[in-house]
Amino acid sequence: MLTLKQSRRLQSLIIGALAWAIAAVIFFPIFWMVLTSLKTEIDAFATPPQFIFTPTLENYLHINERSDYFAFAWNSVLISVSATLLCMCLAVPAAYSMAFFETRHTKRTLLWMLSTKMLPPVGVLVPIYLLAKQFGLLDSRLALIIIYTLINLPIIVWMVYTYFKDIPVDILEAARLDGATTWQEIVRVLLPIARGGLASTMLLSLILCWNEAFWSLNLTSSAAAPLTALVASYSSPEGLFWAKLSAVSTLACAPILIFGWISQKQLVRGLSFGAVK
Amino acid sequence: MNNSIKALVAASCLSLTVVAQGAETLTIATVNNSDMIRMQRLAKTFEEQNPDIRLKWVVLEENVLRQRLTTDIATQGGQFDVLTIGMYEAALWGEKGWLEPMTELPADYDLDDVFPSVREGLSAKGTLYALPFYAEASITYYRKDLFEQAGLEMPEQPTWEQMAEFADKLHQPDKGVYGLCLRGKAGWGENMALITTLANAYGARWFDEQWQPEFTGSEWKNALNFYVDNMKKYGPPGASSNGFNENLALFNSGKCAQWVDASVAGSFVTDTSQSKVADSVGFTFAPTQVTDKGASWLYSWALAIPTSSKSKDAAKTFSAWATSKAYAELVAEKDGVANVPPGTRASTYSDAYMQAAPFAKVTLDSLKKADPANPSAKPVPYVGIQLVTIPEFQAIGTSVGKLFAAALTGQMQPEQALQAAQQSTAREMKRAGYPK
Numbered sequence: 001m002l003t004l005k006q007s008r009r010l011q012s013l014i015i016g017a018l019a020w021a022i023a024a025v026i027f028f029p030i031f032w033m034v035l036t037s038l039k040t041e042i043d044a045f046a047t048p049p050q051f052i053f054t055p056t057l058e059n060y061l062h063i064n065e066r067s068d069y070f071a072f073a074w075n076s077v078l079i080s081v082s083a084t085l086l087c088m089c090l091a092v093p094a095a096y097s098m099a100f101f102e103t104r105h106t107k108r109t110l111l112w113m114l115s116t117k118m119l120p121p122v123g124v125l126v127p128i129y130l131l132a133k134q135f136g137l138l139d140s141r142l143a144l145i146i147i148y149t150l151i152n153l154p155i156i157v158w159m160v161y162t163y164f165k166d167i168p169v170d171i172l173e174a175a176r177l178d179g180a181t182t183w184q185e186i187v188r189v190l191l192p193i194a195r196g197g198l199a200s201t202m203l204l205s206l207i208l209c210w211n212e213a214f215w216s217l218n219l220t221s222s223a224a225a226p227l228t229a230l231v232a233s234y235s236s237p238e239g240l241f242w243a244k245l246s247a248v249s250t251l252a253c254a255p256i257l258i259f260g261w262i263s264q265k266q267l268v269r270g271l272s273f274g275a276v277k
Numbered sequence: 278m279n280n281s282i283k284a285l286v287a288a289s290c291l292s293l294t295v296v297a298q299g300a301e302t303l304t305i306a307t308v309n310n311s312d313m314i315r316m317q318r319l320a321k322t323f324e325e326q327n328p329d330i331r332l333k334w335v336v337l338e339e340n341v342l343r344q345r346l347t348t349d350i351a352t353q354g355g356q357f358d359v360l361t362i363g364m365y366e367a368a369l370w371g372e373k374g375w376l377e378p379m380t381e382l383p384a385d386y387d388l389d390d391v392f393p394s395v396r397e398g399l400s401a402k403g404t405l406y407a408l409p410f411y412a413e414a415s416i417t418y419y420r421k422d423l424f425e426q427a428g429l430e431m432p433e434q435p436t437w438e439q440m441a442e443f444a445d446k447l448h449q450p451d452k453g454v455y456g457l458c459l460r461g462k463a464g465w466g467e468n469m470a471l472i473t474t475l476a477n478a479y480g481a482r483w484f485d486e487q488w489q490p491e492f493t494g495s496e497w498k499n500a501l502n503f504y505v506d507n508m509k510k511y512g513p514p515g516a517s518s519n520g521f522n523e524n525l526a527l528f529n530s531g532k533c534a535q536w537v538d539a540s541v542a543g544s545f546v547t548d549t550s551q552s553k554v555a556d557s558v559g560f561t562f563a564p565t566q567v568t569d570k571g572a573s574w575l576y577s578w579a580l581a582i583p584t585s586s587k588s589k590d591a592a593k594t595f596s597a598w599a600t601s602k603a604y605a606e607l608v609a610e611k612d613g614v615a616n617v618p619p620g621t622r623a624s625t626y627s628d629a630y631m632q633a634a635p636f637a638k639v640t641l642d643s644l645k646k647a648d649p650a651n652p653s654a655k656p657v658p659y660v661g662i663q664l665v666t667i668p669e670f671q672a673i674g675t676s677v678g679k680l681f682a683a684a685l686t687g688q689m690q691p692e693q694a695l696q697a698a699q700q701s702t703a704r705e706m707k708r709a710g711y712p713k
Contacts, residue, residue: 042551045526066314125348133354217341218348221304221356222333233336236309238521238541240529240551 030253037247041240059247067230069251076226077255079141079216080209083148084202090149091156092198096186098157099164100172110161113154121151121214132219141224144216148209156205163197164190203263210256227252301591302331306346307361308578309336311544312411312618316599319607323598330591346583350375355585358592362407364398364577364649368666371399371406377582377589379405382597390602390622394647395577407579408600411541412620414643415474415563415574415663416636418528418536418546422557423447423454437478437503437564440535444511447534456511458533459504462520463682465674470574470663471537472681474563476500477571482653483665488711492677492699501691505684517685529553537563539576540643543636544615560636562643571652573643574663577621620644658712669709673702 036044038055063069098106128147129138137143167190175189191198213228220229231252234245307313313336320332335357337345343366349356350370362370370376382388388396391409399407417440419431427446432439444456460471473483481496491497508516513527521538525545528536529552536542549555563573580596582589598604605617605625615633617625619640631637652662659665664674677698684694 040551042526042529042553045523046530047527047532066317126352129348129352129354133352138354138356217337218345221306221335225335229335229337232338232341233309235338236522237339238310238539239545240522240526241309 033246034250035246036243037250039243041243044243044246045240059244060251062244063234063248063251067233067248069230072225072227072230073255075141075220075224076210076228076252079144079148079224079226080206082141082145083152083209084205086145086149087152087156087205088160088198088202090153091160091201092186092191094157095160095164096190099161099167100169110158113157117151117154125218128215129218138219139221139223139225143219144224144226147215147219148212151212151215152205152208155208156201159201159204160194160198163194163201167193199263203260207256207260300329300331301588302333303358303588303591303595304333304335304356305359305361305595306335306337306342306357308339308342310541310578312616313361313578315608315612315616316410316604319604319611320595320599322607323595326598327591327594330595332595350583350585353585355583355587357583358586358588359596360581360583361410361578362581364575364579365661365664365666365670367399367407367579367581368401368660369668370581371404372401375584376406377584377586377593379408379581379593379596382408382593383601385603386597386601387624390624392621392623392644394575394644394649395621398575398577398649399579407581408596409577409579409621410600411618412575412577412644413540414620414640414647415471415537416540416543416639416643417561417563418533418538418542419443419559419561420447420531420534420554420557421559422554423534424559431559431561434562434569435564437475437566440537440564441503441507441511444507444535448511453532454534455513455527455532456534457507458513458519458524458527458536459508459516460520460524460538461508461512461516461682461685462518462523463675463678464520465664465671465678467520467678468682469674469678470576472500472504472678473663474572474574475504477653477662478564478566478568479503480567480654482655482657484658484706486656486658488658488706488713490699490702490706492695492702497695498692501681501684501695504681505691508685509687517682539574540620540636540640543619543634543640547635558635560639562639568654569646570648570654571662573647575644575647575649576663667709669705673705676701676705 035051037059038057039050039053040056040058043050043053098110132138132143137146171193172185172189175185180188210226211228213232216226216228217232220226231245231248234241234248307317317334317336324330324332342361346357346360346362346366348354360376367376371378388405392412395409395412396405399405399409417431417435424431424443424447429443429446431443435443440457446456447454448456460468462468476482476497479496479500481494481500482491485491513519513532519527521542524533524536524538525542527533528542528546531554543560546552546558547555552558565572580599582592582596586592600621602622602624605622608617609629613633614627614629617630619625619634619637626637626641647662649660649662649666651657659667661670664670680689680694680698680701683689684691689697
């Protein structure tokens with residue numbers, strides 16, 4: 001017979017083991033990608049898959065020789081950061097008005113905004129391609145910045161809206177009584193309070209922009225091509241390519257992974273912000 | 278102070294325009310395979326010889342490339358100046374007026390040196406629309422060591438039935454060796470390429486002279502039954518998900534006794550850095566059965582210029598350079614003669630090349646025999662050996678490929694698959710308005 005203390009300990013042990021197991025399953029694809037990137041092509045294709053092999057860095061050397069990684073990475077950084085900032089500039093005022101000056105149309109507007117996410121992107125490929133051509137924006141970073149801003153806007157407005165909803169209106173009213181203008185109210189009071197939530201929203205937007213592959217593959221060719229285009233260029237119709245593809249994928253997700261790691265504290269705080277009411 | 282800044286800005290703007298005007302930039306869309314990557318590396322020589330032309334490369338996955346090129350050409354986007362396309366696209370897009378005709382080539386290009394079958398495959402109504410970079414046939418790869426151990430001898434021209442007999446004797450799944458590896462992954466360019474050549478060898482054809490599909494005929498039935506039976510008996514596990522790369526990996530790791538696929542694999546299976554069986558690979562012709570017509574396929578990756586390109590002359594200069602004899606000599610000099618892009622020019626097949634590449638003779642003879650206009654024992658209304666050069670074929674070929682893959686996994690009987698293929702193809706062809 002277990003005592004209460006023992007049974008609690010057992011319970012937490014099981015939950016802990018389960019959490020680790022789930023984490024391992026979720027992490028496995030990334031682990032496997034990194035592992036494959038250190039194999040030779042023939043080892044990468046081996047059946048059954050090999051866990052023990054002689055590691056090699058030749059895939060990374062090959063990528064370094066063949067492509068200008070930093071040019072692609074620079075495009076990714078520039079496009080993701082600009083799109084995220086632009087998106088936040090539009091989302092914060094929109095969410096502010098919806099959260100604090102709610103009308104009877106607000107809920108419907110929110111839902112309607114989200115509905116644009118329900119259209120498959122390929123459905124508008126030709127019109128957008130033609131527009132980009134018309135404005136001379138094919139293979140330009142600006143085209144991707146505009147498109148990423150617009151496709152992420154609904155989800156970002158939603159997130160910012162939910163964070164703002166958790167802030168008591170009284171605080172803003174107090175500021176207004178003290179004579180704050182709308183601008184001061186947002187910049188001095190609202191944004192500092194919602195800092196955690198905004199940081200995690202920005203991080204999510206960054207990740208979404210960083211990994212977006214449909215528009216970046218279709219609208220860029222060389223000058224504005226981000227890392228997703230670099231990854232796609234390593235798939236091959238005739239010839240073994242898994243190890244090189246894994247190496248280039250590792251290089252492509254490394255910057256955002258490291259950035260995510262550094263801002264983990266903000267992210268967790270932001271995601272759990274407002275979780276308990 | 279202010280004025281000097283203005284002057285500086287103006288001067289730098291001016292110098293930028295001068296630079297921009299000085300060099301013409303070509304954007305080249307291509308796929309990732311070893312010959313193309315080599316071209317990208319060696320193109321520095323071209324830039325040195327032509328200082329007024331700069332090259333930019335866009336490497337894409339084959340299907341993404343096809344989608345991008347179609348979008349760009351259809352909308353006249355003008356994103357690309359040189360396209361890497363296959364025989365299927367060259368003929369169809371050329372006919373539609375999307376590609377520049379390849380006329381007025383440099384005097385030393387020597388178009389007559391290019392194999393007639395390859396040239397015709399890249400032409401529509403007698404006009405050449407793309408310059409071949411490399412071409413491939415399908416050939417048979419086998420393990421000489423296993424054949425010797427079993428006391429077998431591979432004839433120069435095997436039949437499919439013989440291949441099955443050999444497979445029976447060589448199949449040792451407990452030792453990790455499978456008798457016969459063939460493509461099984463569904464797709465018009467995947468399993469259907471192989472199955473169509475197999476069916477051609479059995480005397481089958483895709484359409485009769487009135488564009489009626491012939492899947493319910495005895496030829497297709499024999500061919501598909503052979504394919505399904507023998508792949509189930511002697512194929513590797515999970516054969517229905519194997520395409521070129523998967524079979525290449527199996528063969529290179531010593532798991533296939535026999536494999537029929539693209540001749541381009543010759544350089545991979547003999548490369549000691551990626552093949553465990555490099556020293557014991559034998560090469561022979563693709564199997565025949567009742568006929569040798571259409572038993573080996575013909576495919577070529579070629580360079581074409583879209584009509585939307587803004588630098589057509591420079592694009593032609595580059596395309597001609599990359600497919601010239603001079604380029605072949607450059608590759609031979611820098612990377613060795615065995616790495617010269619195969620299958621396009623008679624002059625490539627020098628004595629030195631034949632010695633360096635043991636698969637060269639089989640490839641050369643297969644390419645010479647290939648005749649896309651007469652792919653079957655019976656007359657056909659279409660052009661193409663392992664494919665039918667009509668715009669509808671991508672969709673039709675892939676849906677038939679799915680049915681045949683289902684027959685291979687046992688979800689369907691071969692007869693059912695053929696019946697369904699007949700129905701769906703007949704419906705699609707009727708909808709598309711054939712016979713035209």
